[in-house]
Amino acid sequence: MIRFITDFADQGDILPVVATVAAVMVWREWRRGASVWLVTVVLTLALMLVLKIMGLYYAVFMQARVFSPSGHVASACLVYGSLLIMMGREAFIGLPTLTMLPLMFVAAVMAYTRLVLHAHTVSEVVTGAMIGSIAAVVLGFKCGPVPRALWVYLLPALVGSAFLFHGWHLGAEAAIRHLVLSQAASASHFMHDRLV
Template identity: 55%
Template sequence: MTDFITDFADQADILPVVLTVACIMGLRGWWQGMYVWSVVIVLTLGIMLLLKIAGLYYAWLTQTVVISPSGHVASACVAYGGLLVLLWRRQLVRYPVAMLVPLLGVAVVIGYTRLQLQAHTMGEVIVGALVGCIGGMVLGMKCGPVPPSLWGYLLPCVVCIAMVFHGFHMGAETTIRHVFSPEELFPTHL
């Protein structure tokens, strides 16, 4: 069950979901939502990439274990948690701190699976949750009012795409470590 849940947060599942959401927002004419959604997702994933690279270099310079914040937690938080925030935006906009409830709910579920699989430490899960929750909060505050007609198209499509791509693995962590490995770029250090 743990693998089943955590697979929804793999980049091979998240990226098609994110693209589907952006396309549906655009097709339904909600340009502000599409723009904010796209920018927030790209920034969140970009920040996670930079943090993962920083963790590689920190470990290399200090000769310690690699620190790798949880991309699964951050991406699930901003994508799935962000969709929940948008779904309930009308109720949550009066109390922006309440947006943390669905965001942290997603973070706790995915974070728990990552810890159970021993893929990350508690600190790495917390960093991923922090980045994902910030992205989800920005999404909720900047998207503006959500057209009610959007949900009739969006939710079924997101569920279908998430199920179709469920179980696929992109191997983003391995690719990041291979492409940005300090040992490959600076082989004569120390």
């Protein structure tokens, strides 16, 4: 069950969900929502990539443990959390803090799965949750509430694409780790040879 839940935030599932949501927003002519959605998602995922690469280089050059913020937690908060915020805004008019409850639930559940699977440390899931949650709040409030007419299309498309691609794994983290660690190790050996 833990693996089943955590797979909803794998990049092999999240990226098709992001594309599907954007396509539905454009198709139903909610261009503001689509543009804010895509820009925020791309910037957040790019930030996570940069942090992972920096953590890998730091580990090699400082002979330290790798620090890799959880992309699963950040992605789940960003994608599912922001959509819950956008859809819940009208329900909680006058009580904006209540719109954060679904986001906090998503963050807690995904963080728990990553910890149980020993995929990340507490600090890595907290970092992922913070980045994903901040991006989700920005996205949720910049887009504004999802137009009611869009719900009938957006919800089935979101759920359908999430289940259709569920279990797909891109292996992006392993590829990044392999590429960066091999390049960093080569650079480290080169620098050592030059100093000796």
